[in-house]
Amino acid sequence: MTLQQKGSLLPTLTALSAALLLAGASLAAEAATLRLATDSGTQGSPAGDTLDEWRRLIEEKSGGDLEVEVYYQNELGGQQEVFDLLVAGGVDMMLSWPMTSYDKRIGVIYTPYMTLSWDEAVQAYSPGGWVNELLGGIFADIGLKFFGPWPEGFNGVASRDQYALDIEGADGLTVRTMPVFPAPQTMQALGYQTAAIDWGEVYTALQTGVVDGEAGNVIYWPYEYFRDTLDYYVHTKHFFMTGILTMNMDSYERLSEEHQQVVSEAAHEIMEQQFVEARARDEHYIAKAQEDGMEYFALPEETLDTFARRARDEVWPLMEEELGAEIMDTIRANATPL
Numbered sequence: 011m012t013l014q015q016k017g018s019l020l021p022t023l024t025a026l027s028a029a030l031l032l033a034g035a036s037l038a039a040e041a042a043t044l045r046l047a048t049d050s051g052t053q054g055s056p057a058g059d060t061l062d063e064w065r066r067l068i069e070e071k072s073g074g075d076l077e078v079e080v081y082y083q084n085e086l087g088g089q090q091e092v093f094d095l096l097v098a099g100g101v102d103m104m105l106s107w108p109m110t111s112y113d114k115r116i117g118v119i120y121t122p123y124m125t126l127s128w129d130e131a132v133q134a135y136s137p138g139g140w141v142n143e144l145l146g147g148i149f150a151d152i153g154l155k156f157f158g159p160w161p162e163g164f165n166g167v168a169s170r171d172q173y174a175l176d177i178e179g180a181d182g183l184t185v186r187t188m189p190v191f192p193a194p195q196t197m198q199a200l201g202y203q204t205a206a207i208d209w210g211e212v213y214t215a216l217q218t219g220v221v222d223g224e225a226g227n228v229i230y231w232p233y234e235y236f237r238d239t240l241d242y243y244v245h246t247k248h249f250f251m252t253g254i255l256t257m258n259m260d261s262y263e264r265l266s267e268e269h270q271q272v273v274s275e276a277a278h279e280i281m282e283q284q285f286v287e288a289r290a291r292d293e294h295y296i297a298k299a300q301e302d303g304m305e306y307f308a309l310p311e312e313t314l315d316t317f318a319r320r321a322r323d324e325v326w327p328l329m330e331e332e333l334g335a336e337i338m339d340t341i342r343a344n345a346t347p348l
Contacts, residue, residue: 044068044261044273047081047096048105049089050209050253056230056291057253058082060105060160060280064255067276076269078103088208089189097153102261103273105160105253107209110190112152114332118144118341119159120188122196122248122325123318126346128163128289131250135159136285137278140344144337145254155262157277160253160284163292166245167202168232168304169223170216173242175307177201177320185225186212191332192325196248197225199324200317216240227251228292229306233299243299244307247314248321255281318348 046065051057065078086092086101093109095101110116118141125131134141137158149156167174167185174180180201187193189206197204202225207215215221216239223240224232228251232240255277262270300306309317330338 042075042077044076044078044102045081045100046078046103046105047086047092047101048083048253049092050107050231051083051105053082055083055234057105057160060284063283064103064105064276064280067279068273071272071276072269076272084210088210090208096256096258099258099260101258103255103257105255107188107251108190108254108256113148114191115148115151115334115337116145117191117329117333118148118337119252119254120190120193120196120249121329121341121345122192122199122321124341124345125250126247126314126318130346131161131164132285134344135161135250135252137281140340144340149254149256150259153259155257155259157255157257157274158281160255160281161288162230162251162253163228163288164245164247165225165227165249165251166229166243166247167197167223167225168227168229168236168240168243170239170241172222173244173305173307174201175244175309176313177316183223184221185223186215186221188226192329193226193249195325195328196321199321200246200248212236213239228295229299229304230292230295233295233302233304237299237302237304240304242305242307245296245309246317247309248317315348322348 046061048057048061061080065080068076068078086095090109090111092101093106096104097112108116125134133139136142142158146156169183172183174183177200184203184205185197186207187197187204189208194204194206205221212224213236216236224236229243232243257273265273296306326338
């Protein structure tokens with residue numbers, strides 16, 4: 011698939027039509043088939059490979075009793091549409107970068123400058139870690155079984171023609187953010203103008219000049235999909251990016267205990283593998299992007315400290331209004347000290 015083809019992909023099904031298509035037989039009536047999707051990642055991407063491996067493990071561990079149908083990026087709609095399907099049960103399992111429309115508390119995973127190093131992030135997000143424990147209860151409240159995170163690394167800002175290495179330099183730059191709270195608010199705190207745009211529409215937004223850059227991802231995504239358009243990557247590290255491995259709770263509870271264990275064990279194998287591989291993959295693509303002509307900027311600690319203080323001062327109070335004082339007190343008690 012070319013970069014242009016990826017960028018011009020439109021959702022092939024609306025959430026409603028996809029739900030009608032997929033709901034032809036309930037999981038109870040068709041107990042051997044599970045539907046697995048992602049909102050971001052084509053076949054052959056790291057996310058797509060994870061779906062394929064999750065499918066393989068489930069089918070292998072169940073001795074063929076369970077079969078898995080896989081739907082990659084945009085095959086069932088955009089980010090919000092596919093997450094809607096998961097919550098409604100039209101999709102059974104998902105690797106998602108979840109929307110906050112059902113519960114703003116999901117925004118915990120998008121807390122800016124919560125952890126500042128890989129070691130701290132791994133400890134926080136791993137099973138038993140404080141972020142992991144927070145997320146499990148939040149997802150359960152909207153009817154989703156939380157298996158665990160699928161970490162990618164610290165994100166940054168990819169742009170064309172110009173770039174910013176400090177808050178003042180960001181003035182006049184418009185960047186795409188994820189359409190989730192508090193992604194736009196975070197980039198505004200760092201001096202940027204923002205446009206919240208679904209992942210499937212980013213290529214068109216870049217090509218038409220709606221935005222000057224993309225501020226939602228680790229370097230893999232802008233390098234792999236937009237390197238013909240974007241020239242620079244500034245490693246602002248404002249979020250530790252992670253997908254989430256999850257399942258519709260009704261779908262999970264309709265499985266036998268044996269098959270629940272199969273799906274859970276397969277998800278945890280996927281998660282543990284990603285914790286091992288993610289950092290090396292991120293470093294690989296940082297090097298590869300530079301080899302292919304993208305200019306990369308690793309910011310000094312004092313700049314990152316300035317960014318972190320600005321984001322915490324301006325964004326964390328907004329998060330407390332949406333997520334509640336109890337969650338923010340937990341974040342403040344465990345976040346990396348500045």
